[in-house]
Amino acid sequence: MQELIFGLIGGLGLFLFGMKTMSEGLERVASNRLRNILRFFTKTPPLAVLTGAGITALIQSSSAMMVMLIGFVNAGLLTLGQGIGVMMGAEIGTSFTAWLVSISAFKITAYALPTVGIGFALNMLARTKRLKLWGQVLLGFGVLFLGLVFMKDAFAPLKESQVIKDFFVNFSRFPILGILAGMLITAAIQSSSAAIATVQILALQGLISFDATIPLIFGSNIGTTITAQIASVGTNLPARQIARAQFVFNVLGVAFIFPLVQFGLYAKVLERLIPGSITLANVMVYIAVCHTSFNVFSVIVGLFLIRPLEKIAIKMVPSKRGQIQVTPQYLEEHLLNTPAVALKQSVREMVRMITLAREALNDVMTGFLANDQRLLSEVAQKEDIIDAFQEDITNYLVKLSERTSSQEVSEKLPGLIHSVNDIERIGDHAENLAELAERKIEERLPFTEQALAELKKMFDETDQMTSLVISAMETDNEAEARLALKHEDILNRLQIQLRESHIQRLQNRECWVLSGVVFLDFVNNLEKVGDHLKNISLAILQQRL
Numbered sequence: 001m002q003e004l005i006f007g008l009i010g011g012l013g014l015f016l017f018g019m020k021t022m023s024e025g026l027e028r029v030a031s032n033r034l035r036n037i038l039r040f041f042t043k044t045p046p047l048a049v050l051t052g053a054g055i056t057a058l059i060q061s062s063s064a065m066m067v068m069l070i071g072f073v074n075a076g077l078l079t080l081g082q083g084i085g086v087m088m089g090a091e092i093g094t095s096f097t098a099w100l101v102s103i104s105a106f107k108i109t110a111y112a113l114p115t116v117g118i119g120f121a122l123n124m125l126a127r128t129k130r131l132k133l134w135g136q137v138l139l140g141f142g143v144l145f146l147g148l149v150f151m152k153d154a155f156a157p158l159k160e161s162q163v164i165k166d167f168f169v170n171f172s173r174f175p176i177l178g179i180l181a182g183m184l185i186t187a188a189i190q191s192s193s194a195a196i197a198t199v200q201i202l203a204l205q206g207l208i209s210f211d212a213t214i215p216l217i218f219g220s221n222i223g224t225t226i227t228a229q230i231a232s233v234g235t236n237l238p239a240r241q242i243a244r245a246q247f248v249f250n251v252l253g254v255a256f257i258f259p260l261v262q263f264g265l266y267a268k269v270l271e272r273l274i275p276g277s278i279t280l281a282n283v284m285v286y287i288a289v290c291h292t293s294f295n296v297f298s299v300i301v302g303l304f305l306i307r308p309l310e311k312i313a314i315k316m317v318p319s320k321r322g323q324i325q326v327t328p329q330y331l332e333e334h335l336l337n338t339p340a341v342a343l344k345q346s347v348r349e350m351v352r353m354i355t356l357a358r359e360a361l362n363d364v365m366t367g368f369l370a371n372d373q374r375l376l377s378e379v380a381q382k383e384d385i386i387d388a389f390q391e392d393i394t395n396y397l398v399k400l401s402e403r404t405s406s407q408e409v410s411e412k413l414p415g416l417i418h419s420v421n422d423i424e425r426i427g428d429h430a431e432n433l434a435e436l437a438e439r440k441i442e443e444r445l446p447f448t449e450q451a452l453a454e455l456k457k458m459f460d461e462t463d464q465m466t467s468l469v470i471s472a473m474e475t476d477n478e479a480e481a482r483l484a485l486k487h488e489d490i491l492n493r494l495q496i497q498l499r500e501s502h503i504q505r506l507q508n509r510e511c512w513v514l515s516g517v518v519f520l521d522f523v524n525n526l527e528k529v530g531d532h533l534k535n536i537s538l539a540i541l542q543q544r545l
Contacts, residue, residue, distance in 0.1 A: 007154025014147030015194050022140025025133045042082040045303050052089020062094035062192060066228040066246065070239045083242040084309055088249065088302050091221070091295045097193040098200065098288040112149060115142030175215040175261045179254065182219020192224035196291060203283045210278050210286050211267045217291050218254045218261065225250055241313040248312055253298035266290075328389075331396045339404035346397055346416060351473050353389040354423045354536075356382055358466045360430035361529070365459045368437040368522075369452065376441075379434035386427035393420050415539040422532040429525045429532075436518050436525070445515040454501065455522055458494050461487060462526050462533075469533050472540050481540040484533060491530035498523050 042048040056065040066087065073083045115138055122135025186195040199216050202208045225247040232243035260266040270290055271278065278286055302309070329352065330345040360382040367375035394417060401413050439445070447455075465487035472480040502519055505511045511519075 004154050007150050011147045011150030011154055012194060012198065014143050014150060015197060016147075018140045018142070018144030018147055020140070022137050022144060025136035025140060042078060042086060045081075045085045045306055048082055048085025049089035049092070049299055049303065052086035053093040054089070055086075056090040056093025057096040058093075062090045062224060065090040065093065066243075070228060070232050070243060073239045073242050080238045080241055080245070080310055080313065081306055083238070084245050084249075084306050084313075085303075087242060087246050088299045091250070092292070092299055094192055094224075095288065095292040095295055098196050098284075098291045112142050112145040115139075116146060117142075175258070178212060178215025179219035179222070179258075182216035182221075183223040184219075185216075186220040186223025187226040188223075192220040195220040195223070196287070200284045200287050203287060204280060206280055210283055211264060213287050214261055214267060214290055217287065218257070218294065221250045221294070222247075222254055237317060240317045241310075244316040245309050245313040248316075249298070249302055249309060253294070253302075256301075257294065257297075328392045328396075331392060336396075336400055336403050339400060339406050339409040342396075342400050343409055343412060343416075346393055346400070347473060349389065349393050349396075350416070350420060350423065351470060353386060353393065353420070354426070354466070354470055354473070356386055356389070357423055357426040357430060358463070358470065360386070360427060361433070361459070361463065361466070364430055364433040364437055365456070367434070368440065369456070371441045373438065373441055376434045376437050379430055383427045383431045386424055390420055390424040415542060419536045419539045422535045425532050426529050429529050433522060433525050436522050440515075440518050443514065445518060446512060447515055447519070448505065448511055451502070451505070451511060451515070451519055454498050455519070458491065458498065458523060458526050461490055461494060462529055465491070465530060465533050469536050469540075472537065476540070478541060481537045484537040488530045488534040488537075491527055495523055495527045 041051040052065065052069075056062050069078070069083055069086055069090070073080065078086070119135050119137070119139030119142055123132050123139055124135070126132045126135055182195060182199075185198075186192050196217060199208070199213050199220075203210065203213055225243070228243040228246050232240045257266065260269075270286060270293065273293075274282075274286060274289060328349055330348045332342075332345065335342040335345055360379045363375045363379050363382070366372065367379075397413055397417055397420075401410065404410060440447070465484050468480045468484040468487065471477060472484060499520065502511075502516055506513070506516055
């Protein structure tokens with residue numbers, strides 16, 4: 001029993017570690033391309049499905065794919081509908097692992113250890129970063145299969161145990177128990193690939209019949225959704241909605257096919273599709289076919305249900321009043337034929353962008369004063385959305401420059417593009433400020449009442465300037481733009497004054513040195529925000545946005 005438990009725990013740990021190592025290596029090798037692939041190959045549902053399947057098969061983890069997908073949706077790079085298509089594809093792509101395990105089941109020991117050695121050597125000795133990452137991929141690949149070896153050996157003694165055999169026979173008699181078991185096991189280890197590989201090893205050792213593996217496979221499809229649920233915590237609305245959509249999609253798929261499983265019809269259909277009878281030599285292939293066929297069938301049906309899935313997800317996670325939508329609202333392609341209108345729409349989108357940057361700054365100040373890390377964690381998410389705004393608006397303005405022949409519009413475009421970049425930099429400074437606030441909270445740095453009051457005063461000045469710039473952009477108001485410039489002068493003077501008062505407190509030993517470092521960095525970041533707001537104000541004055 002000790003050998004069984006140790007072998008199972010160690011083997012499963014190696015499998016998961018190998019998969020994680022390989023997935024991270026592949027993600028980093030292809031990270032610069034994945035975003036573009038997802039962006040340009042998800043315009044139609046079938047393309048989105050193929051893209052999701054291909055990337056998931058490449059990185060060998062639907063959980064990793066869902067975490068990345070939630071990140072892309074959270075950043076506004078994909079819509080909810082596009083994300084659902086990619087999610088469906090990921091369900092197909094994850095079945096590739098079962099094929100990999102089944103095809104190489106009897107040759108694992110032949111190349112697992114050499115692969116670990118070659119991968120480690122590449123990762124340690126290669127001169128280029130890319131080769132090092134490929135070494136990491138090979139290392140993970142070898143460790144993954146080494147884990148399978150340990151699990152296979154651990155289960156071997158159980159062949160003679162009638163108690164264990166009777167236990168697994170119940171899964172074929174009562175499929176609902178198998179579904180629940182598969183769901184719980186997969187949710188616990190957060191990897192459907194590992195769960196199904198374990199089922200394949202059990203079947204290979206003759207401990208479980210093929211019929212009994214089917215409900216376990218279906219249960220793992222539901223259990224794997226726990227990763228997306230966890231990854232979506234604290235994200236924006238569409239990101240949480242796609243996590244719910246995956247859960248609904250997988251539950252509905254299992255519920256739809258369950259009657260066939262209950263009466264043993266699903267296994268019979270698969271047995272007729274594959275020539276020959278089921279033996280220990282080919283049972284792993286049957287399991288791979290079962291997993292793939294179920295996911296392919298679910299996706300084919302699901303392609304016609306993307307809109308209903310969207311509606312269900314939206315009802316499960318309804319929007320709150322005042323919540324910012326991360327996708328563009330005003331950048332309509334057809335308006336590019338009327339440049340003057342397209343220009344106005346771009347400014348409206350910029351107003352949404354800078355409003356979000358202002359919210360991020362307010363979150364930082366509130367979190368700093370109240371020691372609220374929850375608010376600070378939202379700043380990074382808003383900064384990701386601001387980055388997405390920058391890309392969308394800049395691309396739209398570039399398209400506009402290619403179509404317009406109006407000199408007036410052409411003269412305004414450079415100023416707009418520079419202003420978009422300035423707003424993005426404000427978002428970056430908000431993130432810097434959030435990191436300073438987190439440091440203050442985590443290290444419990446003390447601040448005097450005077451220091452806190454000074455920071456609040458400088459922030460209020462920055463917020464007033466931001467408010468004026470937003471109003472000037474919305475109404476093309478020259479007076480408000482000039483008034484904003486006066487606030488920038490005040491910020492510059494405040495920066496000097498606060499430095500001097502800080503030095504005085506240090507000399508009087510009224511504050512800690514580390515607290516002082518955070519104080520000065522906070523002041524400097526706020527002053528830099530003022531500089532970018534000044535650039536936007538000057539653009540308004542020079543070109544009258």
